[in-house]
Amino acid sequence: MDNEPKTPKPPMGSPMLLLVSIFIVATCGLIYELVAGTAASYLLGDSVTQFSTIIGVYLFSMGIGSYVSKFFSKNLLAWFVQIEILVGLVGGFSSLVLFALFAQVDYFQLVLYVLVSLTGILVGLEIPLLMRILEGRYEFKDLVSKVFTFDYIGALLASIIFPIWLVPKLGLMRTSFFFGMLNIGVAYWVCYKFKNEIAWAKSLFSLATMSFIGLIIAFINANNLVNWTESTLFQEKIIYTKSTPYQRIVLTANNNQYKLYLNGNLQFNSADEYRYHEALVHPAMQQASSKKQVLVLGGGDGLAVRELLKYPDIDSITLVDLDQGMTELFSHNSMLKSLNNNSLTNPKVTVKNMDAFLWLKANNKLYDVIIVDFPDPSNFSVGKLYSNVFYSYLINALQNYGVCVVQSTSPYVARKSFWCINHTMQSVGFKTIPYHNYVPSFGEWGYILALKNKTFKAPQNFDSSFKFITKNVFEQMLVFPKDMDSVYTEVNKLNNQVLVHYFDEDWKHYQQ
Amino acid sequence: MVLLFGASAMSNWACQPNNKYAHIKGKILTGNNKRGHLLREGKFTKPTQTNYFDVVIVGSGIAALSAARKLQQNNITNFTILELDDTIGGNAINGKNEVSAYPWAAHYLPIPNLDDKELLNFLQEHQIITKIDEKGIPNYNEEYVCAEPEERLFINGYWQDGLIPNIGISSEEKKEIDAFFALIKTYKSAIGNDGKPAFTIPNFYSTTDSAYTDLDNISFYDFLKQKGFKTKALFWYLNYCVSDDYGTNLNDASAWSGIHYFAARKGVSGNTEGDTVLTWPEGNAFLAQKLASTLQTHIQKNKLVFEIIPNQQQVEVNYHCFEANTTKQIIAKKVIVCAPQFVNKRIVKNYPEIKNSPFTYSPWMVANLTVNAYTEGTEGQPMSWDNVIFGSNSLGYVNASHQLLQTQKPQQVFTFYLPLNSKTPKEAREEAYEKTYEQWLDIIFEELKQAHPSLVNHVTKIDIKVWGHSMIRPTVGLRKHLKNPIFNEGKNQNIFFAHSDLSGISIFEEAFFQGNKAASQVIKTLANA
Numbered sequence A: 001m002d003n004e005p006k007t008p009k010p011p012m013g014s015p016m017l018l019l020v021s022i023f024i025v026a027t028c029g030l031i032y033e034l035v036a037g038t039a040a041s042y043l044l045g046d047s048v049t050q051f052s053t054i055i056g057v058y059l060f061s062m063g064i065g066s067y068v069s070k071f072f073s074k075n076l077l078a079w080f081v082q083i084e085i086l087v088g089l090v091g092g093f094s095s096l097v098l099f100a101l102f103a104q105v106d107y108f109q110l111v112l113y114v115l116v117s118l119t120g121i122l123v124g125l126e127i128p129l130l131m132r133i134l135e136g137r138y139e140f141k142d143l144v145s146k147v148f149t150f151d152y153i154g155a156l157l158a159s160i161i162f163p164i165w166l167v168p169k170l171g172l173m174r175t176s177f178f179f180g181m182l183n184i185g186v187a188y189w190v191c192y193k194f195k196n197e198i199a200w201a202k203s204l205f206s207l208a209t210m211s212f213i214g215l216i217i218a219f220i221n222a223n224n225l226v227n228w229t230e231s232t233l234f235q236e237k238i239i240y241t242k243s244t245p246y247q248r249i250v251l252t253a254n255n256n257q258y259k260l261y262l263n264g265n266l267q268f269n270s271a272d273e274y275r276y277h278e279a280l281v282h283p284a285m286q287q288a289s290s291k292k293q294v295l296v297l298g299g300g301d302g303l304a305v306r307e308l309l310k311y312p313d314i315d316s317i318t319l320v321d322l323d324q325g326m327t328e329l330f331s332h333n334s335m336l337k338s339l340n341n342n343s344l345t346n347p348k349v350t351v352k353n354m355d356a357f358l359w360l361k362a363n364n365k366l367y368d369v370i371i372v373d374f375p376d377p378s379n380f381s382v383g384k385l386y387s388n389v390f391y392s393y394l395i396n397a398l399q400n401y402g403v404c405v406v407q408s409t410s411p412y413v414a415r416k417s418f419w420c421i422n423h424t425m426q427s428v429g430f431k432t433i434p435y436h437n438y439v440p441s442f443g444e445w446g447y448i449l450a451l452k453n454k455t456f457k458a459p460q461n462f463d464s465s466f467k468f469i470t471k472n473v474f475e476q477m478l479v480f481p482k483d484m485d486s487v488y489t490e491v492n493k494l495n496n497q498v499l500v501h502y503f504d505e506d507w508k509h510y511q512q
Numbered sequence B: 001m002v003l004l005f006g007a008s009a010m011s012n013w014a015c016q017p018n019n020k021y022a023h024i025k026g027k028i029l030t031g032n033n034k035r036g037h038l039l040r041e042g043k044f045t046k047p048t049q050t051n052y053f054d055v056v057i058v059g060s061g062i063a064a065l066s067a068a069r070k071l072q073q074n075n076i077t078n079f080t081i082l083e084l085d086d087t088i089g090g091n092a093i094n095g096k097n098e099v100s101a102y103p104w105a106a107h108y109l110p111i112p113n114l115d116d117k118e119l120l121n122f123l124q125e126h127q128i129i130t131k132i133d134e135k136g137i138p139n140y141n142e143e144y145v146c147a148e149p150e151e152r153l154f155i156n157g158y159w160q161d162g163l164i165p166n167i168g169i170s171s172e173e174k175k176e177i178d179a180f181f182a183l184i185k186t187y188k189s190a191i192g193n194d195g196k197p198a199f200t201i202p203n204f205y206s207t208t209d210s211a212y213t214d215l216d217n218i219s220f221y222d223f224l225k226q227k228g229f230k231t232k233a234l235f236w237y238l239n240y241c242v243s244d245d246y247g248t249n250l251n252d253a254s255a256w257s258g259i260h261y262f263a264a265r266k267g268v269s270g271n272t273e274g275d276t277v278l279t280w281p282e283g284n285a286f287l288a289q290k291l292a293s294t295l296q297t298h299i300q301k302n303k304l305v306f307e308i309i310p311n312q313q314q315v316e317v318n319y320h321c322f323e324a325n326t327t328k329q330i331i332a333k334k335v336i337v338c339a340p341q342f343v344n345k346r347i348v349k350n351y352p353e354i355k356n357s358p359f360t361y362s363p364w365m366v367a368n369l370t371v372n373a374y375t376e377g378t379e380g381q382p383m384s385w386d387n388v389i390f391g392s393n394s395l396g397y398v399n400a401s402h403q404l405l406q407t408q409k410p411q412q413v414f415t416f417y418l419p420l421n422s423k424t425p426k427e428a429r430e431e432a433y434e435k436t437y438e439q440w441l442d443i444i445f446e447e448l449k450q451a452h453p454s455l456v457n458h459v460t461k462i463d464i465k466v467w468g469h470s471m472i473r474p475t476v477g478l479r480k481h482l483k484n485p486i487f488n489e490g491k492n493q494n495i496f497f498a499h500s501d502l503s504g505i506s507i508f509e510e511a512f513f514q515g516n517k518a519a520s521q522v523i524k525t526l527a528n529a
């Protein structure tokens, strides 16, 4: 403290302005905490845990900040301005960083808490530094009372406007950009007021200007994303979107449920996907005489692979999915990895990002079991993957006595489509065993188990760890009520694509 | 007939002063139009070397390759094929880039008629027909059958399914269109007074009954008028059809050829519709390569035959070798001339009959467009194999990537076809050779604009090929000249002719037939000798 100016400090001018800036600093600080807590519960679910750990870490980091403040001895004003700028940048960009990195990094939690701590430390520095700057300009007891009064009022205001107005009107992203700008506004004001006392006022000025422009640009551009996430297309909060060359991937979260949409079509809901994936995988695995070599076509979410890995006798699983964007997301994102149990990075699993049709045509290896999990045949491109030509390559890729299963859309909504897939598979020589189950998010869902030169034996021993399927349940799945039972259809061929036409009609009919 | 890839010294890179196309790469492939023109100048040196073969085949188009296949199947192996281009296939050549293979001209083969046994055999040899059932009905390899959706027409702002105008067409007009097809139906099943079908393919086997052959003496346009048709949409559609198959317009095409287009195809298939087509990304180059699969050691490329001189016992064939820049000679027992007659009239000596035949050929412009990440904003049927725009002069485009098995195609190649048939072939040809790359691009985008206003932004590359003389035009009165014995029994038992122009109609089946017919004559006369 020896270098502190000995001359009496000039008064601050209007104390009102000073109090306003304390108020702003306080509001901003709490807003960043709320943004982090909200983003974490959007992204990771379980809001109670997220909020309480984030508040804890944040307050603790503020403590660190307060402690560290004593090591600042010279140029307090300049430091304060710099810290304001930093808070504005870190806090302002925090929600963008969280949303952007959620899908990209392996250890999202780590990123989250590092960011929360950093913001906390910086915010923790603000008030102690400010008080020391004001020290000697006001009477101490006045100072303490004023600063803390406005600090707490700011906190109250933040906690009220955040849920009522900021999140619904501005959205998380723009809220944090906006408050980042306020922090920088304070930096400006201090810079301006004390331009004679601050060593490098000019350069701090331009730093603040640049940061302000950065935030404004982000604010304007965030607009698009915010508009999009608040669109009525999805009821849920969108936590991740990505347009790959092949599709638009959208991940949403709501009440601890994650839903994945590909081009707007629901792929799974984390709450009940086990019903679908157990039904898809286990009947085929129970039929298989050998389970060593398994092929999965589609299914880039790794959930079918998760089920497969429950069989220790599998030597290798090859997963062919067109979209690298999908398989990367499900190999690296921590939340999604916990859904698929890290299945895609398992050493038994090889991921090939190729077109399944081309891959299968070029393939000359034989597999014991093949799981086919493609999107529904809603257009001519996907319709090919349900054609007799595709199935003839499929049967050729199976070992003699091999088994395969095909997800086959809803036999209730798209009855003709379901039976068309069945008849098409039969036309290339498969013995087929159609079955169905109920998946709340999808409704009645259908699958076709298909055997190569093999007779069907009712499976006996589904593992007791399965959450849905048992011997009795599977027996019921083989029974088709009258309104879903077999109907005549043509065989789906590349040159008639009848399935796409059936699918269209089935859905139109259902929606009327 | 092109040098396909850019290395060619003859290709003139387009200079692009107009930056609206700055993002589009590509050029006009001039190729061997210039090679052919050497024949006119006729400045060839004396042959320096003579070789001997039983048979020489001039050209390597479909007719030539079909003839060679037939010879080989009959154990005649001492033959050679001389082709002026650096690729085989003639009008059935293709190009290829990182996105897709694509045709430069011929791109499909309709399901053939059941009595075209030789063609069915060939298709079965190469698993294009997978089996023929007890009743003689072929099953086709479904990867080669045109995939759904097959055809669409952009009309009144909407892509309709199929090419016969329908959307926004009044009921009267529809009635007239129906009446036209009812008339066609009678021709399709008609039998002449000699018991032969009125219309069939190969058309060599159709009736000589004048009730039908007289239709060759009036234009298709006059025929339609005489029958009382007047609907514009019908005339547009029929003009599209004769442009598609013949490169001519309604006024030049004979009524016989116009009706033939609809009435001669009677294909039957066990596993597909009978009226569908076989097609590949590379078009009929796929078939040319199959025909040539056992001919590699016989084919000599870059050889321009400039003189064929029939002597008493043998034939002298003189040819220029582009690579070595030398002239050589072959003395052959028999020659099958598979070049078109506009070439033959210059190279085959002592055949004034060819000069006097009224063969004319239609010029074409074909462009291959590489298109990136294009999604259409238009309504109706999605992107199809054949995409035609109502009212346009062009034939629209064929999506060359359509048959690729992959499900997602962020990039595609479109083959755009423009018959140059609004002027006389000679005028149109001269005009076409003068056009710059930019001018062609203007024409292409103008033609596609109404259906694809923003396409230009998504095109990364356009290569262009101008075909000066490509298809024989089935003009009024042509057919009686096809009967000329020199093209049939042969005037000299050592020279036979095989080219689709001798059928008066330029399609794969006719080229294949001509090749087989000439080869059979060679086989017979060699055996007699």
Ligand SMILES: Cc1cc2nc3c(=O)[nH]c(=O)nc-3n(C[C@H](O)[C@H](O)[C@H](O)COP(=O)(O)OP(=O)(O)OC[C@H]3O[C@@H](n4cnc5c(N)ncnc54)[C@H](O)[C@@H]3O)c2cc1C
Binding pocket: B001, B058, B059, B060, B061, B062, B063, B064, B082, B083, B084, B085, B088, B089, B090, B091, B092, B104, B105, B106, B107, B108, B109, B284, B303, B304, B305, B306, B338, B339, B340, B343, B347, B364, B366, B417, B467, B470, B471, B498, B499, B500, B501, B506, B507, B508, B509, B511
């Ligand atoms: C734009 C266009 C589209 C077409 N689309 C179709 C289609 O979809 N389906 C269909 O069936 N048909 C189509 N055709 C018709 C096509 O022409 C025929 O199907 C067939 O390929 C013709 O074969 P060809 O053997 O009779 O003649 P060409 O292909 O003309 O073969 C003649 C060959 O002789 C060579 N040659 C010529 N002169 C000499 C010489 N002096 N010395 C050495 N070699 C020589 C040429 O280079 C050429 O290779 C199309 C034609 C065009 C132009």
